[in-house]
Amino acid sequence: MDSAQQRQDSNHDDVGKMMLGLHHLVPAILLPTGFFPPEQVVFETQHSNSTGLPVPNPTHSFWIDSPHANPLAKEGSSGPLTKDADVCIIGAGITGVSSAYHLAQKLGTGKTVVILEARDFCSGATGRNGGHLTPSVFSGFYNRQQKYGAEEAKKSYALENYVSSELVKIIKQEGWDEDLDLVEGGHITMFMTEEEEKRARRDWETARTAGLERVDEVKWLGREEMQAKHGTSYPGVFFPSHNLWPLKLVSKLFSLAKSQGLDSGIDIRLHTRTPVTSILHINNSTSSSARRWSLTTPRGQVNCSYIIHATNAYASFLLPQLRGEVVPTRGQVIAIRPNLGAQVGRSSWRGNGGFEYWFPRYAREEEERPLVILGGGRDSAAPPFEKDETDDSVVNVKVGKTLRGFLPPLFPGMYDPNRNVEWEWSGIMGYTKSSAPFVGSVTNGITSTRVEEYEGQYIAAGYAGHGMPCAYACAEVVASMITADLSGRGNEWTAPAWFPRHYWMGHSGSA
Secondary structure, eight states: OOHHHHHHHHHHHHHHHHHOOHHHHTTGGGSOOSSSHHHHHHHTSOOOOOOOSOOSSOOOOHHHHSTTSOTTTTTTSSSOOOOEEEEEEEOOSHHHHHHHHHHHHHSOTTOEEEEEOSSSTTOSGGGGSOOEEOOOSSTTHHHHHHHHOHHHHHHHHHHHHHHHHHHHHHHHHHTOTTTTTOBOOOEEEEOOSHHHHHHHHHHHHHHHHHTOTTGGGOEEEOHHHHHHHHSOSSOEEEEOOEEOOHHHHHHHHHHHHHHHHHHTTOEEEEESSOOOOEEEEOOOOOOTTSOOEEEEETTEEEEEEEEEEOOGGGHHHHOGGGTTTEEEEEEEEEEEOOOTTOOOOSOEEEEGGGTEEEEEEOSSTTOSSOEEEEEEOGGGOSSGGGBTOOOTTSOOHHHHHHHHTTHHHHSTTTOOTTSOOSEEEEEEEEEETTSSOEEEEGGGGOOSTTGGGGTTEEEEEOOTTOOTTTHHHHHHHHHHHHHHHHTTOGGGOOOOTTOOGGGBTTOOSOO
């Protein structure tokens, strides 16, 4: 750990010691219930703040700043800038790199794809999240069915199951398991109130009646079983899932995309520390061979025919019509260790209505005190839920206090409330008013007469903190739309069977 990280941790640990009071934290973790209803109301309100570029000095993330974790950090940040490309992808997180991966398999020979990243490689939400590859097996199904109908609601879960299975398949085929710390430990959602469990059982029953896949894999855990197996008196529900090192997954996926691209005559390039500050429409032609866009960066211009906006929370910086539609929201994570000898298992967890999420990661099989990655605490923040916050160069002390005090009362004897955290960082997520992502052609969200000025621009963004099991598939959709257009078969393109129509950019909502 570098000296800057040590100073940051030391400062926040001192604050935590002064403010930490275990009995003060218990009421706070029992407030929200259900599938984020209080939070979603907040995101449906007016938002006037506009986003800018990501701040240049983000907090240090365990995933990004551990030694040798990010070999692509400054890739393409110096030397000649690619001046011409068929497709420009803005953003080098899971969405941007997944887009490049899918394009590498679908584009015709002789094409060029360039990824432009404002900061270091994968330095946004993907490099700062909780490390869970956990699809929503049934959570929230009742509300989704009420809003969209059963068949449409089921697609949300089918997409996440598809992403999870595809990524795990790639990881195993390529032999990346150990490199990515892939763990199939399953997931447990803990119910801290009777209302939470009641809503979860309603979701499960509704999903089962609708014939949702995977619901039979769910196992309900009573208080006694939870106490005996996991050391907590709260009931819960278990289902299979994975956790991993997100940045390393994206790094491997980029290298694979580049390699596969070379094999098929597609040139995939990466330029980090190259923020796109503006986009200029330079050609009225809709011909796929014409360069329609000029992207301005501090290093020069890049001309291209297609653009994929993979900027998530920052989407409205280059697409001002999305101001208030994709809402930047700051998340916060700490890394702590349990007491010596504590049996913390290998499952990932979710609690407090989903506001907290955590899992132990074992760097070595024999490790007695694994590092526990714990995120959340936004329900204790003011303004509510850290919405409209775009500064990940700082952490919220109040949120940090909540995180430090969260696990000790839930797992008596396993965690010392006075133990220093080893890492603490923040990251910026993108939320939407509907809680569904925006995917597809940017023109679908434009009502003005200047629609033609956005032809060739696509987006996949607004994952509401749930991008790991969504982004890969959303990127596949926009990549396949571009390749269909390039081939002249754009009018014949159809969405995959697992893709929900309420994810389309510009979709109005209920079915």
